[in-house]
Amino acid sequence: AQKVTQAQTEISVVEKEDVTLDCVYETRDTTYYLFWYKQPPSGELVFLIRRNSFDEQNEISGRYSWNFQKSTSSFNFTITASQVVDSAVYFCALSEATTDKLIFGTGTRLQVFP
Amino acid sequence: NAGVTQTPKFQVLKTGQSMTLQCAQDMNHEYMSWYRQDPGMGLRLIHYSVGAGITDQGEVPNGYNVSRSTTEDFPLRLLSAAPSQTSVYFCASSSPGDAALGWVNEQFFGPGTRLTVL
Numbered sequence: 001a002q003k004v005t006q007a008q009t010e011i012s013v014v015e016k017e018d019v020t021l022d023c024v025y026e027t028r029d030t031t032y033y034l035f036w037y038k039q040p041p042s043g044e045l046v047f048l049i050r051r052n053s054f055d056e057q058n059e060i061s062g063r064y065s066w067n068f069q070k071s072t073s074s075f076n077f078t079i080t081a082s083q084v085v086d087s088a089v090y091f092c093a094l095s096e097a098t099t100d101k102l103i104f105g106t107g108t109r110l111q112v113f114p
Numbered sequence: 115n116a117g118v119t120q121t122p123k124f125q126v127l128k129t130g131q132s133m134t135l136q137c138a139q140d141m142n143h144e145y146m147s148w149y150r151q152d153p154g155m156g157l158r159l160i161h162y163s164v165g166a167g168i169t170d171q172g173e174v175p176n177g178y179n180v181s182r183s184t185t186e187d188f189p190l191r192l193l194s195a196a197p198s199q200t201s202v203y204f205c206a207s208s209s210p211g212d213a214a215l216g217w218v219n220e221q222f223f224g225p226g227t228r229l230t231v232l
Contacts, residue, residue, distance in 0.1 A: 009154075033218045045157075045204065045223035052218070091156060095218055100145050100208055101172065102221060104156035 002027045004094050006105035013082050014113050021077040021108045023092030029053075031097040034068065034075045039089040039107070048090075051075065082112045115140050118224035120205050126230045127195040135190040135227050137205030145208045146188040147221065150174065150201040157204060163188055164210075195231045203227045 003026040013019045025034065036048040049059065051068050059066045063080045079086055092105045121136045139146065144165045149157040149172075159172030161180040169180050177199060179191040188207075192199060204226050211218035 004156075006156075035220065037223075043202070044225055045206075047220040047222070050218065050220055093157075100210070100218060100221070101147070101159055101162055102149075102157070102206075103173075104149075104158070106154060106156040 002029075002032075002094055002096070002103050004092050004103055004105035006090075006092055006108050008108045009106070010109040010111070012111045012113065015083060016081050017112075018078060018080050019082050019110065019112075021079075021090050021092075021110065023075045023077065023105060025073050025075065025092070025094045027094060029097055033095040033097075035093040035095065035102065036066065036075075036077050037091045037093065039091065041088070045091075048077075079110075082110075084112050084114055086110060087112045117141065118205055118207050118222050120203075120224035120227050122227060123225065124228050126232065127192075128232050129196060131195050133192055133195065135192075135203055135205075135229070137188045137190065137224060138186050139188075139205075139207040139222070140186065141207060141209070141222065142185060143207035143209045143222070144185065145210060145221075146182065147172070147206045148178070148180065148188070148190045149204045149206065150199075151204060151226075152201050160190065160203075192229075197231045199229065200231045201229060203229060 005024045032053045034051045038046045065078045067076045089107045093102045118139045148160040163169045163182040205224040206221040208221040
């Protein structure tokens with residue numbers, strides 16, 4: 001069975017601190033896709049990144065970076081120099097190879113204080 | 115483009131009532147899904163469609179029906195509402211990727227419908 005675990009329920013940091021959100025997944029598929037979505041207080045879901053299972057290259061986009069490690073089944077998300085606007089719930093999700101069905105983790109609520 | 119739209123934004127039902135949550139997308143996406151979001155549980159897939167006339171069950175389908183008569187619309191029907199169906203419902207759509215190239219497209223989500231069943 002496929003599963004996504006986000007063990008950190010809530011994280012609080014002060015502005016400018018770096019913060020890493022953990023995501024561990026389980027799947028028996030050899031081809032799969034991983035995603036991160038952001039849900040700000042307004043409630044909408046915003047796509048951040050996707051990664052397929054045979055591309056372990058890490059990615060950096062501005063203050064955001066993602067570390068994908070198949071050996072540990074992890075796809076962690078780091079925000080560098082956090083800002084108050086980063087306050088949101090962040091979801092990690094896993095997709096089957098052929099159907100695009102998303103399996104979400106339970107989310108990590110990040111609060112960034114000024 | 116309006117993207118993915120959902121109506122209504124809020125709804126209060128009494129136990130046993132039925133209703134339909136509407137979802138429409140104008141991006142010509144083949145794939146559409148319904149999720150529910152409950153505190154501490156993330157989003158869970160209710161029903162899924164890969165094209166007009168084709169639907170499939172997700173993780174939590176009981177108490178819900180769907181149909182897909184057009185590419186644009188994917189309504190979710192609650193047949194007899196129960197308090198356990200109090201939740202925020204999200205509709206999403208995406209276009210198919212290319213598995214051979216290792217590419218899957220992200221899902222675009224609607225703004226959600228907050229449903230309370232008394």
